[in-house]
Amino acid sequence: MNAPAREPAVGTALPGTAPALFVSEELPFPPVPAALAGALQAQGRAWFATRPVGSSPYDFHYFLNEVETQPDVADYAVVGFDGHGTNSWAVHFYLVQKGIALFIKLPWGGAYLEPEPARAQITEMFDWAAALLSQLKRAESAGKIPPGMRLHVAASRFDHAGWRWVAAGQNAAETPWNPAGGMRAAVLQELEGVIAGRALVDGANPQGQRA
Known part of the structure; x- marks a missing residue:
C-alpha cells in the first residue's frame, strides 16, 4: 500500500x-x-495552478460553478493532489480554455486505496484526455466549433460526472448534462461527428442534446 504523498512526514520536501x-x-x-504548463506554480502543499484560485482542488464543485457563472474566466490549469482525512484523497487535472472546460478528479493516495488499479485508471483517463484535446484541436482548426461554444466535461469518482456543450450566452446552470455512462467513447465519437460536419454546424442542438 502506498503512503499518501499529500501528507508527508514533517521535514519531508516535496518535488x-x-x-x-x-x-x-x-x-x-x-x-x-504547453502554453499553460510553463505557468504552473505551487499553490498548496501538493498542487499547482497557473493562477491564484479561490479553493483547493478537492472542492470539485467550486471549479464547476466558476466556469458556469464566469464563462469568460481566463484560461487556466490546475494539477496535483489534494484531500483530507485518511481516504478522501485524489489526483486532479482541471483545464479551462477556449472550447473546453475539463475537470478530472480520481482517487489517489488514500490509506485504503490499492495503488496499481488506481494508477492504471489514472493513466487511462489521462490518455483519454489527451485524445479529447487532440480531437478538439482538429475540430477547431477545421472551423467546426462555433464561436463561444465550449465542451464541458466532468469526470469525478467522488462528485458529479457527465458532459455537455454550452453555447455563448447560454445559461450553463440550466443546460442539461449527458450521462456519465460510456462518456469517454461518447465524447470522442461526438468530436468525430463534429469534424465530419455532422454536428455543431451553426451551434444549435449539439449532438447528444437534441430536442
Missing part, C-alpha cells in the same frame, strides 16, 4: 515542479497544453 511531483508518485503527467 519543486508539477511534473516532478507526478514522477514521484509514478503517475503520468496530465496533458496540460
Whole structure:
C-alpha cells in the first residue's frame, strides 16, 4: 500500500515542479497544453495552478460553478493532489480554455486505496484526455466549433460526472448534462461527428442534446 504523498512526514520536501511531483508518485503527467504548463506554480502543499484560485482542488464543485457563472474566466490549469482525512484523497487535472472546460478528479493516495488499479485508471483517463484535446484541436482548426461554444466535461469518482456543450450566452446552470455512462467513447465519437460536419454546424442542438 502506498503512503499518501499529500501528507508527508514533517521535514519531508516535496518535488519543486508539477511534473516532478507526478514522477514521484509514478503517475503520468496530465496533458496540460504547453502554453499553460510553463505557468504552473505551487499553490498548496501538493498542487499547482497557473493562477491564484479561490479553493483547493478537492472542492470539485467550486471549479464547476466558476466556469458556469464566469464563462469568460481566463484560461487556466490546475494539477496535483489534494484531500483530507485518511481516504478522501485524489489526483486532479482541471483545464479551462477556449472550447473546453475539463475537470478530472480520481482517487489517489488514500490509506485504503490499492495503488496499481488506481494508477492504471489514472493513466487511462489521462490518455483519454489527451485524445479529447487532440480531437478538439482538429475540430477547431477545421472551423467546426462555433464561436463561444465550449465542451464541458466532468469526470469525478467522488462528485458529479457527465458532459455537455454550452453555447455563448447560454445559461450553463440550466443546460442539461449527458450521462456519465460510456462518456469517454461518447465524447470522442461526438468530436468525430463534429469534424465530419455532422454536428455543431451553426451551434444549435449539439449532438447528444437534441430536442
